[in-house]
Amino acid sequence: MIKNLQNIQPISFSKLIHAKHIAIPSEHGAWIFLFSPLLIGLAIGGLSKGSFPLMLAMLSAFLIRQPVTMFVKIISGRRPKNDLYASLIWFLNYGVVLLISLVILILQKSIFILFLAVPAIPVFIWHLWLVSKRAERRQIWIEIAASGVLALAAPAAYWVGLQRYDSIGWLLWGLSWLQVAGTILYAYLRLNQRQLKEKPTLRELIKMSRDSFLFNTALFAGVLILAFAGWVPTFLPLAFLIQPLEVIWGTYHPAISVAPKKIGIRQLIISSLFTIVFIITWLLV
Template identity: 30%
Template sequence: MQKIPLPREHGAWVMLFTPCILGTLLAPQIALHVVLLYIAILGAFLARHPFIFLLKTRTHKNREAQRQHMTMWLALYGVVSMGAGALLLFAYQLTWLLYFAFAAVIGLGLDTWWHLKREGMSAKAEYAGVIAMSLSAPAAYYVASGTLPWQAFALCLLCILYFGGSIFYVKLKVRTQPKAPCPVSTLQKLRAGKVNATYHLFALTLVSILAALGTLPLWTPLAFLPVTIKAMWGTFQWQTKQELNLMRLGIYECVHALVFSVMIILTFA
């Protein structure tokens, strides 16, 4: 019996629901029909896996049984997602969702394109996915409250900056460090992790500038301080192949995402 197709990237689940939850909780009021948005987003997210599989195997006649199975689930996920979205559009007149959906489709389309070119694990493909999923923050804010202030888009920006950093950190700890001997000097470690370190310092600096200008709440940079410390520490604390533990790394990322979420809620609330 074939299994239900589910995404294998466990971190993607955190990236999917964190922006949505933040947008919902920070909205001035919460309408019950926001549940429909969660259903629509979940359906679209689940549909991505069978959709990519069908595109990759479109010329593989020996995998027809698998293709039929994936087609069935793609149709099911698609009907659920579009049905929930249609209710929000037509029953509740939340027409701005069309713009969010269009932007998300572009981001996920780029991600799918890079998957077909065997670049699905590249930073650019994953970052496109992060942008698409972060759009759920303003979408949830809009559906929950019926309003769409700057705060909703600020949440989207912060989620993009935060989860974008996770991409570079995980690649450093999983792909770069375990495949090379531990450098002797600190400068060599910094060179190996320069993308990770530069990105996190840039994100913290940008958020600090926006907070100083009054565009973001004053204490917003504090939400990025723990993850920046983690990124810098991880750059210099070399991880060998023997020390690599994907489950432990995943748990650490979930904990940091939780800390980030709580601090954002406290800052904006």
């Protein structure tokens, strides 16, 4: 490690501040994994004096992983050593905001929210270990696990809004996590379709989309059962119908040679639509 950090050349302050590749997560699609559950929790639980510091805490915790990840890449020899200063600066920036936000939440007697951060620790360590081994790309299980951690924003925002614990928060977490897991499966389907040289037969396309279709359809069916049982709002299944319909569309329109950015933008729209419909149908009760 010491050898890797020798002979670091100083860089200007302006370059430190504008080092976007260190300050902003490179996985642009991950933003919706945070904001969808967070917005759901805020909308359903309502706003309180703790909502703003909670949002700052969630956002800074989400962002701080980027400079930490870059630091691991630097000491692993994957990034230039001159990125070290920028990594440390952004780590400190996000760390200070996170610490202040948590102190405010504790002073407002929302200390129970801190326990939701516990699952993030092993998942983050797992991610950093993969980064150190140059094996973090296309790891579906770590992405699903990480999305489960981010989905904890839903119960956190819900409980802070209510200013008390309520078991409904866990239901919001489970529904948010399963929805994101479904989108991850679909994203992998689309990325696999990109590698096709020509459009295969319909049977082959259906076979490729089987896992994504079955998961998202089963999730829709499960929420439908919950609605019939009266455990969730009557029209909530409409939100969970969006992704299965998208999977069907994606099956008949394979993403052959489609740019990953275009795939990501479309999924961002679908996930945003899900979030809006989820909130509206829940509040119709």
